[in-house]
Amino acid sequence: MSSVLLEVVTPERLVVSEQVNFITVLTGGGELGILPHHAPLAATVKPCIVKVRTDAGEDYINVNGGFLEIQPDKVTILADAAELASMIDVARAQAAKERAERRLAQREGVDVLRAELALQRALRRLEVVELSGKAGNVLGSGNQK
Numbered sequence: 652m653s654s655v656l657l658e659v660v661t662p663e664r665l666v667v668s669e670q671v672n673f674i675t676v677l678t679g680g681g682e683l684g685i686l687p688h689h690a691p692l693a694a695t696v697k698p699c700i701v702k703v704r705t706d707a708g709e710d711y712i713n714v715n716g717g718f719l720e721i722q723p724d725k726v727t728i729l730a731d732a733a734e735l736a737s738m739i740d741v742a743r744a745q746a747a748k749e750r751a752e753r754r755l756a757q758r759e760g761v762d763v764l765r766a767e768l769a770l771q772r773a774l775r776r777l778e779v780v781e782l783s784g785k786a787g788n789v790l791g792s793g794n795q796k
């Protein structure tokens with residue numbers, strides 16, 4: 652099957668650099684499915700779980716939001732923060748989830764939006780670990796064909 656190079660980059664590291672067959676990402680304009688040889692495009696990326704299909708199966712990446720650049724042979728996501736399941740500290744995400752839930756349960760002196768966003772980041776990380784584990788942790792594990 653034809654493929655395109657996916658690179659997910661944060662200010663700290665190169666999270667993913669692999670040939671993939673299909674990518675689904677939430678952009679400012681809505682959900683976008685990207686096949687190899689897609690027309691050039693630039694877009695903002697909303698906080699989301701990026702879904703990737705490779706010859707070896709599916710995998711999932713947590714992306715906190717950023718920018719997307721599509722070229723026919725390369726898709727680059729520049730993210731504030733991004734992780735594969737193998738990079739996610741589950742205990743930390745669980746603690747962040749519980750902290751945000753405690754804050755949201757308080758009635759006064761809480762920045763509700765900030766707590767909501769923190770809760771969503773934690774829930775996305777936990778979901779990536781679960782989805783990726785079920786799918787076999789394809790990316791970054793040498794599972795690629």
Ligand code: ATP
Pocket residue numbers: 663715732733734738739740741743744747769772773776
């Ligand atoms: P926390 O409250 O645990 O710091 P956060 O959602 O506020 O979580 P972010 O601002 O999204 O954290 O990310 C800051 C940095 O920490 C990024 O490099 C991100 O990849 C990393 N990070 C955050 N949570 C985790 C986690 N559970 N496991 C691994 N890395 C994480």
